[in-house]
Amino acid sequence: MLPVIALVGRPNVGKSTLFNRLTRTRDALVADFPGLTRDRKYGQAKIEELEYLVIDTGGIHGDEEGIDAEMANQSLQAIDEADAILFLVDARTGVNASDQAIAQHLRMQNKQVFLVANKTDGIDADSAIADFYSLALGEVHPIAAAQGRGVNVLIELALKPFVEESAANALALAESGEAELAIDEFTEDEDELARLEQQFADLPIKLGIVGRPNVGKSTLTNRILGEERVVVYDMPGTTRDSIYIPMQREDQDYVLIDTAGVRRRGKVTEAVEKFSVIKTLKAIEDANVVLLVLDAKSGISDQDLSLLGFILNAGRALVIAVNKWDGLDQDTKDTIKSELDRRLGFIDFARVHFISALHGTGVGHLYESVQEAYKSATTRTSTSMLTRIMQMAQEDHQPPLVQGRRVKLRYAHAGGYNPPRIVIHGNQVLSLPDSYKRYLMNYFRRSLKTMGTPIRIEFKEGT
């Protein structure tokens, strides 16, 4: 599930160029985590049908004294959590001391490292790369990230077991005649949509509890687990993977995706794992609904906004919990609320709760919003209803002229879930300006009373 590739190397070897090439195949699901991770970048990419995460570890300078310190922190963690490491070197400059320092470090890791000589365009690649065998990391893989040459072959090699597994899974599913529950999958088949909707209704809600370090995730998870009947807990987790905890509340099944690593040993609960960006991103990908925990005492940080960006890009249903709402005076509360409005005003679909995980205040109400968000994200609306709403929107406010002709919206139907997709067919719809698309989006959201989930609208030319 969602393998991870880390790009490592000294500055200027072409890591960002490769990162951009890999991630631009999908609407750049890219997040920066300033402060927390220095200049590291996370993005999502796809090869064949396999999605994977790419991390540009940045920040590794490899100077003799700096290397240990630099690598010690999140970069080291990224290397540790990655499934494959691409170690980039510059074919045009040959081996230097930084490369050697990084290579030495990587040789000590028990990891799959691919030594990649970049910038082999327009030079004699064979002789340029010969030098790099001295780094004792085995085969040297020549690429030109700027042109993309050699890149796909390299990624296929690095993710071979995962690509094969995903292909085998797809084949097995096809042969068994059973399509996977494709929550993001786009389909126009009415029967398939009905089946998927039913499937969602029957399944537990996968609820990811995410947030930056110290916002109170463990405290909240403990509070939830302490109060509810926990069916199973203490499943083994690894550093890079969240713990999945099935639970039930008022006849609704949930699976908590616990990124904080709360585990119970007998009666003692302890947070066993430290914060990991990779783990958090994977949890967001895998959740149906994300519960983003913010810290009222420390305000909204850039890291919070980065996480939010990732959640939005992933199209996840969302509930926001502003934690540590205890012991604040009214002035402070007002200040925090206006900061929230100012910085989070752009997400108009998510409910915001003010809670105290420590005292339990407000925690019970979170479930209502989580259920509401899940329902909004997974309920189908009929073609006639969607078309009717679309027509009303069009009557209230006509689409603009494009090259002297009026854009005509013809009909709308559902196209998938979590997030819900609405497909609009019509004439010249591909030329609709963004402002009109936003208008339609808001119109649908208001009319359908969708709460807690983003909506995606896609346009198709003609009938």
Ligand code: GDP
């Ligand atoms: P980073 O510091 O490792 O992230 O390196 P960048 O991606 O910023 O690249 C450093 C420089 O190398 C930039 O000027 C790139 O345009 C250039 N570069 C990157 N990849 C290639 C390549 O495949 N061929 C050539 N000729 N130049 C490249």
Ligand code: GDP
């Ligand atoms: P995590 O890193 O997100 O899992 O955060 P923790 O649950 O470990 O909490 C970090 C710190 O915040 C701990 O000292 C908690 O006791 C404290 N904390 C968590 N929730 C609350 C709360 O609702 N109110 C107050 N005042 N402190 C809290």
